[in-house]
Amino acid sequence: MWIPPEAPSNEIERLEALAQYGILDTARDERYDRIARIAAKAYAADIAFLSFVDAQQQWMKAKTSDVLHDFVARDASVCTLVISSGESLVFEDMRTAPELEGHPLARDMPWRFYASVPIRGEGSNVLGTLCIMRTDPGTPADFELETLLDLAAITSHELSLTLHNTQLREQSNTDSLTGIHNRRKLDEEMPRAIRRSTRTSTPATLLLIDLDHFKEVNDRLGHQAGDDLLARFAAFLQSFPRRPDDVLARFGGEEFALILAGTDEDGGVAVATRIIASLAKTQMPHPARGQLSASIGIAALGAADDKNSWLARADRALYLAKGLGRAALSVA
Template sequence: MFAVPQPPSNENERLDFIFSCGILDTPRDERFDRITRLASHFYEADAAFLGFIDDRYQWMKSIHGEGIAPWIERDRSICQIVISSGEPLVVSDMKTDSRLRGHPVVPLLPFHFYAGVPLLTENGAAVASLCILKREPQPLDRFNLSPLKDLGEIAMDELELWRHNRDLKRAAERDGLTDLANRRAFDAALDEAWQNFQRTQQPLSLLMLDLDHFKALNDHAGHQAGDEALRQFARILSDAAHRPIDLAARYGGEEFALILPNMDHAGALEIAWRIKTSLEEAGIPHPVGIAGRLTVSVGLATLPPGSTDRIEMLVARADSALYRAKRQGRDRIIVEK
């Protein structure tokens, strides 16, 4: 009788690896489509798929054939058995196999034969499964699992390459001191947010932030203290960018930016005050700063639904608001209407 298997002992490590790849719920990719296509043709299977299993779902990165959904709940997946054990699973006939009796999905499938192999990390964590399905049962003594294992290893190599390239891209888009997005990544993210604004007509807000009297901090306390102040403020800004669609960036020197898609000026103003308050609570010393601590000036601008302004105007308006905040005495937030 079927029972949902327990997660493997290395579940946390397994999930960390999957999430670090950034591959869940991403579009199809020929690197993986080629593998399912080869598996299907070699075994003359009716369907082949490659699925990644997180803590709740199995996401199909590649499907060749018909009858496979793009995702399924983990506890309703057959492949969870492969993930739990870290071993291949071959079933001659899913409709009659005692291991799958009572499985909630098997009676609904047009398939009988199943074979799946895990994609294993160097430490043996099963992060995905490569599987084939046939509409007719097949005797186990006529099935050669080795080619499917080989294809699974190739798929794992492709996944490692995917992860490595993602790490390289991330490194190229991060500021070395603060680990925030750099100017290059900011420009790309702002363009993406602009495209989203045009498509959805949801408000788009931008914060431009500048640390007050920062040159004086370097001059009086030294560059090491200045670098540490930048890192501390970066952590505050990063915490404020709590949605996946937000982007915190080091714009240049002591100037920072925060892109807030789908957020009106009221919501952005709340975020700005949260950043300012957090910096006050951090109490970062500044020998000649306002009240002896590091402060920040903030300029805020928003594109409301229906706006015909170009994205360059949003940046210019936020920058203008920041300039006014500095001119009016610093340590304040100015909203550009």
């Protein structure tokens, strides 16, 4: 009977390493698609795929057939055995393999022969797998794992380049005044948040936060004082992203954005309410209004939303909040 294997002993370190690469829920990438195509051709396989595995799911970064789902629950994945052991794995026939008896998927898939090798990141953590599958059972003549292992090593090299590029991109994605993410980073993260929400069937909510009557700060105290207040406000906001996939960014001028991963509309309202209340307690000075306040537009991600429609709904909600007066919030 199928019993999902326990996570490897270094699971926390492995997940932290995976998060460093920022690769989950990213768009298709020809570098990884190419590796999957080569694997399929080299082994005359019916399908090849390259996947990464987080705490809950296996996500296909590249695959040679759309018959295979984009993601699968980790406990229902054959590849979770590779993540657990850190070793390559071959099944001559997944339908008859004793290790897969009672497996929720293996007996019903059209593929029978299976071969998988681990994909390692820097530090040798197993981040995912490179696999081939064939509809015919039995080990093909002259089969060997060497080519698949070589392709996995190339994948690891591409991951190192990805990590390096991610670190460089972070520098260009940082707002120089406030030290938080900038609009460019927000534009990258919104589609990724949408893909993640689809993959994990979890909600996401966007907050647009605008400082009330901020022009009066610049007009009365000068732009340097305005910049100092913006930096102070950004530092204040940094306590509100709580989850690893939350994203705080300066949207532009005195406007900020906060993507709340795994958070529905009610949760977004709760966070917005805390921001408004905490800002009042902080009592940042405003030269004409006594103290600084902010208005917030809230938009939970809808099933039909893309980046532009999601952002437009949050912007409309912010416009309505501004119309209510200072320290207000509105929901799209």
